[in-house]
Amino acid sequence: MQPLRWIPIFASAGLLASCAGKKAEADASPFGPTGIPPQLRQGAGEGGTAVSPGGNQAAAQEEALKKALNYNPATDLAWTDSDNPDAGIPELEEVWAGAGSGTLWLESETEALREAKKTGKPVLIWFNDKQIPASNTISSELLSTRDFENWAQENTVRLVVDMNPTGKNADEVYRRTVHNRELKKKYNARGFPTMLVVSPSSEVIGRYTGYRRGREDFIWGQMKQGVSVANENYKVWHSGLEKKGYRQWSDGKGRSIFAKLAHYKDGELVLVEPDGQRARTKEKNLSPEDRLWIQQQKAARGIQ
Template identity: 45%
Template sequence: PDKGLPELGALLSSQKKGPWEDNEAIAKRRASREGKPLLIWFTDPRSAPGKALSEELFARAEFGAWADEKLVRLIVDANPSVETDSFAEHDNKVLRRKQEATEMKKRYKVLGHPTLLLLSPSGEVVGRYRGYKRGDADFTWGLIKQGEIASSTAYGQLRKNLEKKGYREWQDTKGRKVFAKLLNYHKGNLVLIEPDGLRSQTKEERLSSQDREWIKQQKMLRGIQ
């Protein structure tokens, strides 16, 4: 495969840190790859409404189980806490996180805390929920559910359109999946491209038996040995 392209296995093996990502690029990449909406939580630990939202909804086990299946989650903390081995590193990381939070608030036009944004897998804002009152957990969850359903329905249609253009779901021998199009094949080496343009390389032997059978059929159709 092309030199310099990342290995598909390495991309798929990146582990999420926990229920909430804290890096926008990683969260968006996961949402795009997994075909799930991205829930962004703009919060401030000093905010009473933010604490209430966390306690009454986000800390609930049933919400966590539902969100693990349906969403990718990203927290944007106006006053982040970080763990480091030195004071200097701690201060630098906190400053960087605060700068990132300020930039994201400006870009997404967030005016207060807490604010929830729901983005489609392709990055469009499909839901915006500002503020929180104690006792509104089920109402807020209902709004998020409505946004998730609308986003997933739209993504399903987008995926069907992409399948007509040659995109399909690939799976490696470890069961990890990616929705991508075969861009190049040469002697068992593949280059894949995802809908957002990210390219990666892998080998035929690292793919599932179903994918290897699909490749075999495509080679027969094209008269490739």
């Protein structure tokens, strides 16, 4: 059987996620003693592996490249079917079409984190209990205002975790209630309301618990500080993944995806995002810059 000519680019990437941040010690410092997570103070601390073109023997060249990159097809290429490795992978057009639904407050953590990784915006999580007066007050005095809405729309991905969810039937309400309680435990949300700023790398950057009437400017200021730190965190995380082969792909129409090339054959690509989600597309559907990059990679590896 003729061996498939893939373009293995880099070894698998792990998200540079770290543990959740500690509970704020006081209102004056709700984001920790420094306001900067350890990940930012220490730096990325990762190096890349340079890839040089090999000889003229395609098979030997590919084998040398795999060895140099510590390439492991068993882990680096996620097959769904050995006879049809592309089975079940959505088209990139479908992924783009489903992105950015315009919902103000998402209710799915998975969807919110995926959107954060796509856009680079941190997730603003609101743990809400309508039976607690402070939760209703922060909503009316801050979260529902036009100024806050405009700021949040531009700078964050919003997720609400409601302790009193609604649903189409009792089973759906029960499932959402249990799920939201698990999220409350996962993020160590104590008291209502609790607001969290979570970076795209899943690092909890800032938290604020409770609300007193007339404190909207103070809390909003803390959120802005958290978003600023999260943006720096994202730069470090993004840079580390670039060293592992992730890059920005686009179609030249303003739509893009941050992913690495999982495999390539005869003009068809499978891209994998940092969270493991995959999408397939054709080389002809990509931007001129992406098509040029693919041609350069093929030329470097002696692949026609």
